Amino acid sequence: MAGKSGRSINNVPENPMKHIIFSWEGILVILFILVNIFCASFSEFYNMKSVLRQMPVYLAEVFMMFPMAYILVLGEIDISVGAIVCLSATLSCMVCNTNAPFIVVVLTALVVGALCGAVNGFILTRFKELPPMIVTLATQIIFRGIAEVTLGAGGSIAITNTDGFRAIGGKVGNIPYILFLVLILGVLFAIFLGKSTFGRRTYAIGTNRVAAYYAGVHVEKIRFIIYTVMGLMSGLCAVFLVSSSYGANTTTGNGFEMDAIAMAVFGGISSTGGKGNLAGGIISAFIIVCLRVGLGQKNVNAQVILLIIGVLLVAAVALPNIIGDVKKAVAMKKN
Template identity: 80%
Template sequence: MAGKSGRSINNVPENPVKHMIFSWEGIMVLLFVLVNIFCAWFSEFYNLKSVLRQMPVYLAEIFLMLPMAYILVLGEIDISVGSIVCLSATISCLVSNTGLPFILVILISLLVGTACGAVNGFILTRFQELPPMIVTLATQIIFRGIAEIVLGEGGSVSLTNSDGFKAIGGKVGRVPYILFLVLILAVVAALILGKSTFGRRVYAIGTNRLTAYYSGIHVQKIRMLIYTLMGTFCGLCALFMVSSSYGANTTTGNGFEMDAIAMAVFGGISSTGGKGNLAGGIISAFIIVCLRVGLGQQNLHPQVILLILGLLLICAVALPNVVGEIKKALKVKKNA
């Protein structure tokens, strides 16, 4: 087809409905439906009522997935988040037991998490040659070590003043407060990453940090901000973890960093940076939550559940490459 200028117009817009169905997010929605069908078949106790009752235990981890997605889009990683949750939970329990007003307990938990995140951000922006994985591995050990020192010989602390934590662990009808907060923060985080100037700058840094720097983007300030916010969300996660367990111990937050990364990567966030959509990460997070609830109702061994989640993650990482190879092969066959 030729336009008035005489040039050929070959770029026909793709059907938006078709694009939505066959997008990664569309596949995630389909998988969410299939996972719920499977769980309902696998466990006779799996229904909306039981999911809403049990999901608060797992929902807190979604708080970690949101800023982790930003870090992955940057092309970096933070494996200290579980230890930050442990330290924040420990401090919040001890502070709550002194009888301080609960609003101060909330602020202290958030401040502890924010301080830890700021430490990660400061080291990584001050010493830019250091790889994020090594730095956050070191701080993971340090933060959990501090928590273990604070907890002392018993290695745990129980709440003696739990009124405030009971309040944030409450429900509207059968819907827990945490679900409302997760959905609100998820929508805000997705809009900022996908629609704002700040989000475009994050993608630019993840695509090519040097180019982003010479384009006038304050690369180190953005990295510092994101790592600091990661710590803040760890403090928030710690509050809801304590609200469900009424205490903290040396194993609190174990493996949370891997869960947050798995949710983001399974949702289509590229671990190499510059690619991905937070909407997919949010859907994948709820897929994993529902899968854990359904499998857990049949007393399946936790390691088996982790094995299944690991296989799903491998499939999520491998699938784009497999699809790409199939398209490539079909294109070669068509041109032959």
């Protein structure tokens, strides 16, 4: 095709395979493969069977990453989720010890989690001038404080009837039930964020809240729903956490908020809002889970594992900017 300048412009479509490989999700898939190769060479016990056996301990946190991605897309943050897990686990254990039906125990954890999330959502939508970090920091202290007062001097509770929790901690062959649930919910949350009207409105709020409001988006309603779902998924995390520990204590859920944020941001969700998708978050979650299993098999200190995850997180935030600078430098050199 000839332009006005007389030069010929070739209409060459972009190679779709190249686009996939060099997308952030493609890079994460490559990193996932490399992490598994590293873990297999680092630990002689690292194999598919051992990973599936130890994975449930870490997978519970992935439930919180799904709604956390929505909150980050809004351009906000929730640091109370670890405390919500603690309170939900504590109260569900107490209900379990009254010999209540297991469905009531599960509903207790989910309802407590949803109510805590609704409290966050109500405060943030009622008092719009308050920053989410300060509000959720305050509710984090409140929720964990309630759990600590409820647990009393001992600071812990063990369940007396483990049948229900043992059942949901079961497996199909070598594959734990929780893995199926994580994958199913991951697909649903990803589709809902990327393809639904609700998801598009969430991106619009994160991009420009004022413009979204004047475009007819129910900004505060959507924010309230997302924070409530965040609490609900924290309650679900508590259920599966109790299924592996058969109890709860004052430290239950410590640091879970940072793990959920790290998984989402490492997956490409922008902390400034309006960017990213859950596909990358799901891949990054499994990278972190496999890394923890592999390093844990060699008794690597938990703080060292956190350090490695922190380095990966910094790299995830910095790499897109570095790639952008390189592309600009190459373009300038061509011109």
